[in-house]
Amino acid sequence: MLRGKDKEKYGDTELELDRERAKTELEEDMRAEARREYQRMVSSMREKVLEYMAVNPGAPLAEVAEKFGIKEHTVRAWKAHRTMGTYLGKSVPVPGEREDEPLFRLNKKKQRQQGFVLRKRQTSFIHYFDKTPEGIICPHFYILAFANGCPFECQYCYLNLTLRHWPEPTVFSNTARMFQEIREWLYSTKKPSVLNAGELSDSLVWDSEIKLTANLVPLFAEQSRHKLLLLTKSANIFELLKMDPSPQVIVSFSVNAPEVSARFEKKSPRPEKRLASAKALKLQGWNVRLRLDPVIPVPDWREIYKPVIGDINAIQPETVTLGSLRFFNNLRHHSKGGVEIFKYGVDERDPDGRWRVPSDLRLEMYEYFLKELKVPRVGLCKETRKMHQLLGIPCEDQSCNCSYD
Numbered sequence: 268m269l270r271g272k273d274k275e276k277y278g279d280t281e282l283e284l285d286r287e288r289a290k291t292e293l294e295e296d297m298r299a300e301a302r303r304e305y306q307r308m309v310s311s312m313r314e315k316v317l318e319y320m321a322v323n324p325g326a327p328l329a330e331v332a333e334k335f336g337i338k339e340h341t342v343r344a345w346k347a348h349r350t351m352g353t354y355l356g357k358s359v360p361v362p363g364e365r366e367d368e369p370l371f372r373l374n375k376k377k378q379r380q381q382g383f384v385l386r387k388r389q390t391s392f393i394h395y396f397d398k399t400p401e402g403i404i405c406p407h408f409y410i411l412a413f414a415n416g417c418p419f420e421c422q423y424c425y426l427n428l429t430l431r432h433w434p435e436p437t438v439f440s441n442t443a444r445m446f447q448e449i450r451e452w453l454y455s456t457k458k459p460s461v462l463n464a465g466e467l468s469d470s471l472v473w474d475s476e477i478k479l480t481a482n483l484v485p486l487f488a489e490q491s492r493h494k495l496l497l498l499t500k501s502a503n504i505f506e507l508l509k510m511d512p513s514p515q516v517i518v519s520f521s522v523n524a525p526e527v528s529a530r531f532e533k534k535s536p537r538p539e540k541r542l543a544s545a546k547a548l549k550l551q552g553w554n555v556r557l558r559l560d561p562v563i564p565v566p567d568w569r570e571i572y573k574p575v576i577g578d579i580n581a582i583q584p585e586t587v588t589l590g591s592l593r594f595f596n597n598l599r600h601h602s603k604g605g606v607e608i609f610k611y612g613v614d615e616r617d618p619d620g621r622w623r624v625p626s627d628l629r630l631e632m633y634e635y636f637l638k639e640l641k642v643p644r645v646g647l648c649k650e651t652r653k654m655h656q657l658l659g660i661p662c663e664d665q666s667c668n669c670s671y672d
Contacts, residue, residue, distance in 0.1 A: 312337070313345050320346065324395045343398060373476065381476050382418040388439035392448045396466065402618030404662050405649050406670045408461040408496070409452070413445060413479060414438040414468035419500055419535040422604035423561055423594060426467070431601045436468065438477060446482065453490055461671055462487075465498025465519070472501040480506045488513035494671060498558075500532070502540040504548055512552040519556040519668050520545045522579070524571045527563050531608050542578050549582055557582070558668050559636065560590030560648055563611055564628055569635060580641045588668040589636055590648035591629050593621040617651055626654065633658055646670070 316335055320326060320342075328346075332339040378384055392412055399405040416436030417426055439445065452462070464470045464483070474480050480497065484507075487495040491514075497507075498519045507518065522538045522545075523531075549555040557579055565571060579587060592611050599609045612622035623629065637645060637658065646667030647660060655662045666672055 316342060316345060324397065328398070346394075346398065377476070381473055383414070383416070383436040383438045383473065385438055385440040387441045388412070388445070392439070392445040393452050393462070396463070399649070400618045402652050403649055404647065404652055404655055404665065406461075406667065408463050408669045409456075410466045411445075411449070411462050411464040412439070412467050413464060414473075416467075417469045417500075418472060419469065419532065420603040421500075421535060422531045422602050422606070422608045423592060423598075424602075425594065425598065427601045427603055428595060428598040429467075438468075438473065442482075446486070449483070449486055453486065453493055456493065459492050459494075459671055461494050461496050461517075461669055463496045463498060463669055465496065469499050469501055470497040471499040471503045471507075474501075474503050474506045478506065481510070484510055484513060484516055487515040491515065496669060498668070500535045500541065502536040502544040504544045507548060507553065508551065512548075512554075514554065517554045517556055518545075518548055519558060521558040521560060522575060523559065523562075524568075524575050526571050527565060530565075531563070531604065533604060538575060539578075542575075542582065545584065546582050549584065555582070555584045556586045556588070556668055557584045558588045558590065558648065560588060561592040562589065562632055562636070563592055563608065564624055564632060568632070572636070573639070576636065576639045583642060586644045586646060586666050586668065586670075587640055587642050588646050588648050589633060590650070591624045591632065593623045593649060595620060596622055619649070621649075626651075629654065630657055 312335065316331060316337070319334070320331060328339050328342050332342045335342075373381070373385065394410050394412065395407065396410050397407045399407075414437060415426075415433060416430050417424070418436055420427070449462070464479070471480070483495060487493065488511075493515065495516045496519060497517065498521070500521045504518075520541045522528075522541050525538050528535065528538050545555050545557060559572075559575070559579065562568075562572065592608065594609065594612060596614070599606050602609075609622075611624055613625050614622050615626060617623060624632070633647070633654070644666040645660075646665045647655060647658075648667060652662055655665070
């Protein structure tokens with residue numbers, strides 16, 4: 268038991284500790300409030316920037332950044348997250364939207380079996396893609412974000428980096444709002460445009476379960492201004508084969524040499540199956556395009572790619588798009604399929620910051636493919652302006668996978 272001075276000394280010490288605790292708690296509260304205020308300011312600024320970009324879809328990102336006094340990469344990141352629907356917040360009720368949607372409605376067990384999860388999308392389903400910087404050739408188009416992610420987990424896929432915080436592929440379930448947005452887009456967008464349903468996911472991989480094309484294709488078939496692009500590494504064409512082909516719908520298959528696919532696309536269907544599906548749709552009358560992308564300079568690459576070039580020539584797609592390996596360097600830290608492929612890339616300080624196959628070797632490969640391909644049109648995907656000029660391929664007016672014509 269404490270007595271006299273000891274008790275007084277203990278009391279002073281305890282009081283001092285109480286003061287320190289109170290001071291620490293106050294400082295923590297002040298820091299927390301400052302963080303909340305900063306987050307409110309950022310959120311407000313973000314909404315203003317995104318609203319401005321929605322009203323001015325063609326505004327260069329550098330111009331937007333300068334107008335609002337922020338960094339260009341911040342504008343780019345905000346736009347990307349809005350496109351992917353990863354800004355979660357309070358859901359705003361949409362007139363006429365039902366709570367339960369019959370189209371993408373599967374129980375949890377069925378979702379796990381198919382390799383995706385269902386959730387509602389909080390932001391717009393349709394966004395304008397115009398992020399390509401000066402010096403890189405890529406046509407502008409619209410993205411339909413019916414889902415985020417893909418089950419194929421190719422080593423080089425940019426979605427491994429873009430969706431690194433979302434480990435499971437997601438299919439968005441509030442489809443009444445999605446189809447309403449599509450109808451409004453078809454009516455209000457005056458310039459003939461492409462709506463790409465394969466930028467953030469694979470267009471056909473879950474088609475037998477969610478019946479996307481059965482509901483989407485008829486909307487495009489009943490008008491003549493805009494085109495739907497279904498981009499896939501799947502061979503799942505069963506739903507499409509049940510429908511009449513439409514000139515307003517493009518089905519595009521990404522393919523590669525079988526040896527390359529076996530090493531870097533281990534979970535995707537074999538290229539032979541994809542090519543067989545492309546051929547079947549072409550014979551039925553669908554507009555079919557093929558992407559030979561990314562071409563990889565593996566040993567004996569000419570001999571390895573020769574058979575797939577022959578198969579492409581036999582199908583005679585309306586367009587073939589060539590693309591070489593390209594990636595942001597930190598993709599290697601998030602790749603789900605391994606890192607072997609990244610040894611083929613070097614940093615040549617290209618305008619978009621991506622690493623690519625060395626330009627001399629890339630030029631050699633493209634010249635070989637352009638010589639061997641006997642198809643109506645060949646374009647390049649996300650290539651430098653300099654490479655287009657060396658090959659004599661038009662820049663802005665080229666025909667490629669995502670172009671309207």
